[in-house]
Amino acid sequence: xxxxxxxxxxxxxxxxxxxxxxxxxxxxxxxxxxxxxxxxxxxxxxxxxxxxxxxxxxxxxxxxxxxxxxxxxxxxxxxxxxxxxxxxxxxxxxxxxxxxxxxxxxxxxxxxxxxxxxxxxxxxxxxxxxxxxxxxxxxxxxxxxxxxxxxxxxxxxxxxxxxxxxxxxxxxxxxxxxxxxxxxxxxxxxxxxxxxxxxxxxxxxxxxxxxxxxxxxxxxxxxxxxxxxxxxxxxxxxxxxxxxxxxxxxxxxxxxxx
Amino acid sequence: xxxxxxxxxxxxxxxxxxxxxxxxxxxxxxxxxxxxxxxxxxxxxxxxxxxxxxxxxxxxxxxxxxxxxxxxxxxxxxxxxxxxxxxxxxxxxxxxxxxxxxxxxxx
Numbered sequence: 001x002x003x004x005x006x007x008x009x010x011x012x013x014x015x016x017x018x019x020x021x022x023x024x025x026x027x028x029x030x031x032x033x034x035x036x037x038x039x040x041x042x043x044x045x046x047x048x049x050x051x052x053x054x055x056x057x058x059x060x061x062x063x064x065x066x067x068x069x070x071x072x073x074x075x076x077x078x079x080x081x082x083x084x085x086x087x088x089x090x091x092x093x094x095x096x097x098x099x100x101x102x103x104x105x106x107x108x109x110x111x112x113x114x115x116x117x118x119x120x121x122x123x124x125x126x127x128x129x130x131x132x133x134x135x136x137x138x139x140x141x142x143x144x145x146x147x148x149x150x151x152x153x154x155x156x157x158x159x160x161x162x163x164x165x166x167x168x169x170x171x172x173x174x175x176x177x178x179x180x181x182x183x184x185x186x187x188x189x190x191x192x193x194x195x196x197x198x199x200x201x202x203x204x205x206x207x208x209x210x211x212x213x214x215x216x217x218x219x220x221x222x223x224x225x226x227x228x229x230x231x232x233x234x235x236x237x238x239x240x241x242x243x244x245x246x247x248x249x250x251x252x253x254x255x256x257x258x
Numbered sequence: 259x260x261x262x263x264x265x266x267x268x269x270x271x272x273x274x275x276x277x278x279x280x281x282x283x284x285x286x287x288x289x290x291x292x293x294x295x296x297x298x299x300x301x302x303x304x305x306x307x308x309x310x311x312x313x314x315x316x317x318x319x320x321x322x323x324x325x326x327x328x329x330x331x332x333x334x335x336x337x338x339x340x341x342x343x344x345x346x347x348x349x350x351x352x353x354x355x356x357x358x359x360x361x362x363x364x365x
Contacts, residue, residue: 013345015266037296039308080340087333090326093277098286099294133325134312193295197302207302214294221280225273232269235262240344 012239035129035144036189038137045196050142056150060119067117074113077237077244081109082121084233089125093225095218103226104148104185107156107178108233112248115153122149147188156181170238171231178230182223186215 041049068075088105095101110118123145129135136144156177163173194208202209237245280286299306316322 011263012266015263015270037308038312039310040296040299042306043309076340079336083333083336083340085333087330087337090329090333092326094280094284094286094288096280096284098280098284098288100288128329131313132316133322133329134315137310137312139310193299197299197306199302210298210302211295214298221276225276228269228272228276232266235266235269236341239262240341240348 035126035136035148036140036193038130038134039139040137041140041143041192041196045192046139046142048142049140049146049192053142053146053150056116056119057123057145060116060123060149063114063116064120067113071247074244074247077112077241077248078109078117078121080237081112081118082124084108085118085121085125086128088226088229089129093222095221097218099218101186101215101218101222103222103229104152104182105178105226105230106148106152106185107160107174107181107226108230110153110156110181111160111174111177112250115150115157118153118156119145119149122153125149143192144189147185147192151188152181152185155184170234174234175227175231178227179223182226183219186219187212190215 064078067078085105085108088103090102092100092102104122106118106122109121123141126136126141126144126149130137130141159180160173160177163176164170167173190211191208193211194204197207198204199206199210237250316325
């Protein structure tokens, strides 16, 4: 009895070690994707997206402060959600189109803490990448932030809430939330670029089709990968942190975990 | 192996397959999709010149991958540390609860 409980323990520890290793090993690949690069939006659009983005960032800071005040003990899970987004957005994963792109990992935190809190964490990731890796940029942070740190978490949160009520299956809801939020963020990025650079004949629509074509197919397998990894994280949370999840009211109905 | 563990391994396997498949069967240079987006911008409006430069640009792709690896390591390290802590907490809780309640026999 003792032996098999040991085996079980090492099994799950091994799984954690493996994922951690995979996350580290898979990352260094110079080609990257997804953000609108520095200076690649005309001044008007860059400013406009900043103006749209800022109220959400303000709301996010307020929500984060409230969360920490009400449930100071939830800051460990907050760090976990942030770390997950941090890791996933550093992984440039090859895709079926022969180019690379990366997931975001924003959905998990959005389902745990709500979309506003994730705006702050997502912005932090974007800022890190813009300042240190020349990935994305400060002028385009408004646009990138709006797509990846505002709309994506709201889509994730909405999908999760809706599907969980509908299907009573947390795993499915979590998977769909991650996949959809990823795809929506990319489509929105394509749309932002299309608005700024309409095609001379076909206008915004044709331009959008062209930008979306770059991302769309590349993104589908990555979105699925992100969905799977998000469910995996959810399973570990349900295994190890039930008390904390109780506080966040994350658990309810059937779960993907037995 | 419990059902939950099996699910977790299947999830990891799925991700590994999704990553390995294009590398094995797709011929491509695997460049980033935003480099391609930049090219498309030039095609759509040839007159456009980016009006801002990144504040800091890694000196080479090696340095860039170092920073990306740093980002991944920080995140993964945090995740491992937190789950490690929770793992130990659960183990201790189980140990104290086995002494009071009867535990179902493990196979």
